[in-house]
Amino acid sequence: MAGKSVPVYDIDNFNFQGTESAFYASTFPDHLKQHAQFILAPHRHSFYLCVLFTKGSGIHEIDFNAYDIVPGSVFMLFPGQVHTWKVSEDIDGYIFFHDKEFYNLNFTHDKVENYPFFSSTENLPLIILNKEQVSGIEIRFREIVREYLSRQLMGFQKICSLLAVLYIDLSRGYLPIEQRAKQNETQLAQAHMLEILIESNFRNIKYPRQYAQMMFMSEKNLNRICKITFNKTTSDVIADRIILEAKRMLVHSKFSIIQISEELGYIDDSYFIRVFKKRTGDTPMQFIKRYGKRNY
Structure with a gap:
């Protein structure tokens, strides 16, 4: 079946300094000026x-959730998320992106996916900083952009160190204390593994017991981990990933509802329509009318 129409951008699609194509940084006005022709329309990233x-x-729309952009907003996006933004003429700030290997290969005992905002697609992609917090975080962003543009000796090694400090600072204000107390590293790792398995298999595998078997644990134990980590059942986590992909395809592809049903592993499109309506409150056609069909 033909691929989806929403574009996917790599770091190579953006201007970068030197020979390192796994990292990019800029002030937001400069980024917008150079790339407005394609970043203002819905798109995905590989980074x-x-x-x-x-x-x-x-307004910053990320996978059909709209977030207000205000001074002090920090957005953190995963690879693969569909997003678009509408910004005022006086917009200002800083932006950077990198692939997984750029960070992970520089740290033996740390990984980018271990930070709370990158540990799960279920987590909120936004932090709102107060004025006091903004001043400290802005210094970090500014230094990263300056280092990237300066092309100094061992510049990318320094950038990795600056990223680690920034991500630690952001993490401290991100995860509520009461939520940290409920979770442990083992449960977070298991929840992350579940998400990886779902991401690779949600079109063909849809039952909690199948994922529990793949993770060598009981269905009851897996469900308990999901309740603690996501405040959802395992069935809800699986279904939410399927429905998200259905929404993306309904709005951003040229596929018919029947084709989308088949692509997501449903033999009976009427059953797919019932599942979609149960999870969203809309039929697929109602959802398309509400968001509009965006072909590229």
Whole structure:
């Protein structure tokens, strides 16, 4: 079946310094000026993205969830998420992105996916900083952009160190204390493994017991981990990933509802329509009318 129409951008699609194509950084006005022709329309990335807004306003839509852009907004996006933004003319801030290997290969005992905002697609992609926090975080962003543009000796090694400090600072204000107390590293790792398995198999494998078997644990134990980590049942986590992909395809592809049903592993399209309506409150056609069909 033909691929989806929403574009997927690699770091190579953006201007970068030197020979390192696994990292990019810029002020947001410069980024917008250079790449407005394609970043203002819905698109995906193959990399992790982090942006701080220090001035202006707008709307940032990420996988059908709309977030207000205000000074102090920090957005953290996973590879593969569909997003678009509408920003005011006075928008200002900083943006950078990198692939997984750029960070992980530089740290023996640390991984980018271990940070709370990157540990699960279920987690909120936004932090709102107060004025005091903004001043400290903005210094980190500014230094990263300056180092990237300066092309100094061992510049990317320094950038990796600056990223680690920034991600630690952001993590401290991200995860509520009461949520940290409920989770442990083993449960977080198991929840992350479940998400990886679902991401690779959700079109063909849809039952909790199948994922429990793949993870060598009981269905009851897996469900308990999901409740603690996501506040959802395993069935809900699986279904939410399927429905998200259905929404993406309904709005951003040229596929018919029947084709989407088949692509997502449903033999009976009427059953797919019932599942979609149960999870969203809309039929697929109602959802398309509400968001509009966006072909590229």
